[in-house]
Amino acid sequence: MNNQTDVTEFIFLGFSKHPNLQGLVFLVFLVIYLTTLVGMATNVSPALHIPMYYFLSNLSFLDICYTSTIIPVMLVNFFREKKTITYEGCLSQIFFLVTCAGTKCVLLAAMAFDRYVAICHPLQYPVLMSVRVCFCLVSGSWLCGLVNSMTHTVLAATLTLCEPNQISHFLCDIPLLLKLSCSDTSLNESVLHVASATIGLSPCLFTAMSYILIISAILRIPSAQGRSKAFSTCASHLTVVVVFYGMANFNYDRPNVGCNLDMDILVSVFFCVVTPMFNPIIYSLRNKEIKGVLWKLAREAHFLVRSMVR
Incomplete structure (x- = not known):
């Protein structure tokens, strides 16, 4: 039995069962990581710095x-035997x-409040969602x-850790360390349960309640075109919330069906790696302003490459 001062490193067992596929998996994760970076395009254009885009x-x-x-730690480990x-x-x-x-749980709830104000109290939106309010919500x-x-x-x-120092995963997480x-x-474990209720469940319930009020307000709009336009303003955020x-x-919280490392790895890959990639894709495909910024960045990159070639 060794205490925590004796443990200097942990060994990841994730993907260790399929060494022949590691080259392909490396390329897949690299593409996913680069796709996620596209989301930073929303920070580039000052025109998008209104509350929703903030x-x-x-x-x-x-x-x-x-x-x-x-991902960077994972990509480096693909080239290591250990x-x-x-x-x-x-x-x-x-x-x-x-x-x-x-932070993401609470921020998604703040974004739900932003959509609630935009749909249910549009005339008061500039006051209720001022720059100061947005800053406070994000800072909070x-x-x-x-x-x-x-x-x-x-x-x-403060945990006392025991050998073997092997983690049956590709990342460090609190339940795995326990x-x-x-x-x-x-x-x-008690703190985990409290945090799940306060940081996880409470923002989720707040978001759900916000969308119940939003949908109720949208259904009261008399014209089909008005309902469609109102729903389109929150469809992207609602999609991200449902996926997350x-x-x-x-x-x-999935049922325990036995110790299956491959299934645990697959589920975690979707949650930790694939889900963040969806956000810029969802917002980019459904929003003309963001698509405009992306096209502008693509054109500037194209002109830059052409000038470098010349």
């Missing part, structure tokens, strides 16, 4: 931080993952995520 730019930044915490991460690196990964996940989202993450990380750092502990984890919470629920 929230969206923070959401894009969150997704990039989330995947940047996971896929490892240091003890400090594992705690750092937990800190940033929990920060991004918690980050504060909730940071406080929650700091609490979990500090508690994880499995390696040979000390009492009741406090960690659906995958989160499936990742953490």
Whole structure:
């Protein structure tokens, strides 16, 4: 039995069963990561810095931080026979993952409030969603995520860990670290349950209630064209919310059907890697302003490449 000071690194067992596919998987994850980076296009154009796009730019930044915490380490490990991460690196990964996940839950609720005000109180929208209000909502989202993450990380750092130092996954997460502990984890588990209710469930219920009011208001619009236009303003956000919470629920609360590493890896890949990639795609395909920015960036990149070639 070894305590935490004896553990200097962890060994990831994820993807270890399929060494012949690692080259292909490396390319797939690289493409997914580059696609996620497209979401930063919402930060480029000042014309998009109205409340909706201010929230969206923070959401894009969150997704990039989330995947940047996971994918680079994963890509490097594809070239290693022994896929490892240091003890400090594992705690750092937990800190940033929990920060991004918690912040995203609260931020999606703030975006739902923005859509509620836009649909149900359009005349009061400039006042209710002023620059100061938007800044406070985003700052509060980050504060909730940071406080929650700091609490979990500090508690994880106090765990007494036992050999073997193998993690049956491709990332560090709190439940995975608790499995390696040979000390009492009741406090960690209690804090996890409290955080799930406050940072996870409460924003989800708030978002659901907001959309119940939004849909009720849309159904009262007399013209079909008006209903369609109103719904299109929140369809992208609603899609992101459904995908995020659906995958989160499936990742953490799915029925225990036995120890199947491949299934755990597949589900986590969809939640941690694929889902963040969907956000810029969903918003870009449904929004003319963002598509305009992307086309402008593509044209500028094309002219830059042509000038360099000349």
